[in-house]
Each structure stands twice: as structure tokens, then as C-alpha cells.
Amino acid sequence: MPATLMPIRRRQFLAGTFAAGLLTAFSRRNAFAEGSKSDHWVFLSDTHVPGDPKKVLNGKNPNDHFRRVREEVLQLTDKPQGIIVTGDFAFLQGQPEDYKNLKTQVTPYLDAEIPVHVSLGNHDHLDNFYGAFPEFSKKTPLVAGENITVLETPNCNLFLLDSLYQTDVVSGFLGIEQLRWLKKELTARQNKPAILFAHHNLDNSEQTLMDREELWAVVKPQKQVKAYIYGHTHVYRQSVRDDVHLINLPALGWEFQNGKQPLGWSDAFLSRDGMELTLHTLDKTRSDNGHVRKFTWLR
Numbered sequence: 109m110p111a112t113l114m115p116i117r118r119r120q121f122l123a124g125t126f127a128a129g130l131l132t133a134f135s136r137r138n139a140f141a142e143g144s145k146s147d148h149w150v151f152l153s154d155t156h157v158p159g160d161p162k163k164v165l166n167g168k169n170p171n172d173h174f175r176r177v178r179e180e181v182l183q184l185t186d187k188p189q190g191i192i193v194t195g196d197f198a199f200l201q202g203q204p205e206d207y208k209n210l211k212t213q214v215t216p217y218l219d220a221e222i223p224v225h226v227s228l229g230n231h232d233h234l235d236n237f238y239g240a241f242p243e244f245s246k247k248t249p250l251v252a253g254e255n256i257t258v259l260e261t262p263n264c265n266l267f268l269l270d271s272l273y274q275t276d277v278v279s280g281f282l283g284i285e286q287l288r289w290l291k292k293e294l295t296a297r298q299n300k301p302a303i304l305f306a307h308h309n310l311d312n313s314e315q316t317l318m319d320r321e322e323l324w325a326v327v328k329p330q331k332q333v334k335a336y337i338y339g340h341t342h343v344y345r346q347s348v349r350d351d352v353h354l355i356n357l358p359a360l361g362w363e364f365q366n367g368k369q370p371l372g373w374s375d376a377f378l379s380r381d382g383m384e385l386t387l388h389t390l391d392k393t394r395s396d397n398g399h400v401r402k403f404t405w406l407r
């Protein structure tokens with residue numbers, strides 16, 4: 109379930125005219141040219157941050173990982189427009205203390221005026237999330253029971269979907285109302301590439317998005333959809349379906365293949381013609397640290 113975290117001052121500035129406000133901010137900072145490298149974002153997934161900062165699982169301390177990435181991101185000379193987390197923000201059951209700790213973890217981003225957008229996953233819990241971040245609960249959600257967002261950037265439209273079905277139930281679900289909303293919002297935005305974000309993968313399995321074919325029936329005719337970005341598997345990979353790039357982000361909390369999979373974050377540059385993702389691994393000695401994934405598409 110996506111939500112947007114940003115500093116109070118900035119949130120007030122953007123209130124009611126979120127997309128227009130973003131464009132104003134972009135223009136002021138970068139005098140945007142189409143396809144400019146300044147459409148710069150940071151993508152994270154499966155952070156799995158527990159309430160206890162010392163908690164270790166699978167030999168990993170997710171709080172330490174989150175902090176280390178934050179320190180790297182805050183040192184970037186080209187400040188990103190925002191952070192997007194594709195779910196499993198919290199540890200395992202979306203406990204209130206997880207989100208309380210996450211609030212502390214994201215505060216330096218907000219202080220640096222870098223908004224954080226969170227698409228909650230199957231280990232998240234919406235009400236507990238709102239318990240720690242009440243300012244982000246919408247009185248009138250776009251779709252009842254779903255927390256969904258469209259971010260209009262200079263080069264692309266980013267759709268943050270809500271695939272949380274039930275906390276600690278592995279599979280995900282969008283639902284007919286959310287799909288109706290997606291179709292309507294995509295149809296209204298055919299002028300720029302669309303990138304979809306959600307937690308769950310679309311593989312043919314019981315542990316993925318249950319209504320993946322219903323999603324695809326909406327996506328396939330909308331030729332401006334160029335990529336679907338997700339987490340959930342803790343595997344760094346990509347594929348293509350009907351000319352849409354399916355991009356699996358690496359996890360940050362832990363992985364399941366004895367170090368074979370990278371843990372880290374992706375530095376993302378969006379343009380009208382494609383997207384470039386650079387992998388930054390926690391372990392700087394890995395051969396895949398700095399690996400670049402370039403995705404191109406026709407307009």
C-alpha cells in the first residue's frame with residue numbers, strides 16, 4: 109500500500125497540486141531538458157526493518173543496512189527527487205514498533221527534503237504504518253481500502269500500486285476497484301512513459317500477485333506502460349513481457365541464497381526513452397557492485 113512521506117513544509121507546499129508542485133520544484137532546481145539525467149530517483153525494496161535496532165535475522169541486521177544506504181544516498185552530489193520503496197518496509201508482521209523505528213530511519217531523508225514513497229508489501233500493515241505516520245493517511249482514499257499514488261515526473265508517470273492482501277500472507281492482490289482506477293489513470297496519461305511499482309512479482313505461482321492476469325489485461329493495451337518494478341523475491345533479475353520490462357529490485361534486508369544475491373539499492377535515472385539503474389551493493393567487494401541495467405523503449 110503506497111504512501112508518501114515528506115517533510116511537513118514540503119507537503120504543505122505540494123498539498124492539492126502534488127504533480128504541479130513537483131514539476132515546479134524540478135524546474136527550479138534543474139531547468140529540466142527532456143530526457144535530462146536529473147530525473148533522478150533511488151529505489152529500495154524489502155528493507156524488512158524491525159523495531160529493535162539490534163535485531164539480526166539470517167545473519168543480517170536490516171537496521172544497519174538501512175542506515176548505511178541512507179548515508180550513501182545523502183552523500184550523492186545529484187540529490188534524488190525521492191526514494192521509492194517497493195514493499196516489505198517493515199520486518200515481518202508490520203508491527204507498530206517497526207514503523208516507529210522506520211520513522212526515525214527516514215527522518216534524515218525528510219530533513220534533506222527527499223520525500224520517501226512506500227508501497228507496502230505482504231510483511232507490512234497499513235493501520236500500524238499509519239499509526240506511526242498518521243499525517244499520511246488520506247481521509248478520502250482514491251480507492252477505498254487502498255493507498256495508491258501517481259507521481260508525475262518530468263519524463264515519466266510513476267504509478268505506485270497496492271498489492272498488500274493480508275499481512276504475513278505471502279501472495280498479493282490488487283482487486284477490481286484498484287484495477288479500474290489504474291485503467292482510468294493510465295488512459296488519462298498517455299503522453300509520457302508509465303512505470304508501475306508494486307511489491308509482488310508476476311510469475312505463475314501461488315506466492316505472487318493473485319490477479320496478475322487481470323492486471324495484465326489492463327496493462328497490455330496501454331502502450332505507454334514501459335516497466336513494472338517490484339520486489340518480493342529478494343532476487344536481482346529482469347525480464348520482458350509484451351514489450352514491458354519486468355524489473356526485480358534487489359532486497360536490502362536479507363537474501364536467501366547464501367550471498368549469491370546482492371543486497372543494496374538502485375540509483376535510477378528516468379528519461380523519455382528509457383531508464384538506467386545502477387546497483388550499489390552493501391558489500392563493496394562484490395563484482396556486481398556498480399552493475400548498470402539500461403532499459404530502453406520506443407515512444
Ligand SMILES: [Zn+2]
Nearest residue numbers: 154156196340
Ligand atoms: Zn521481502
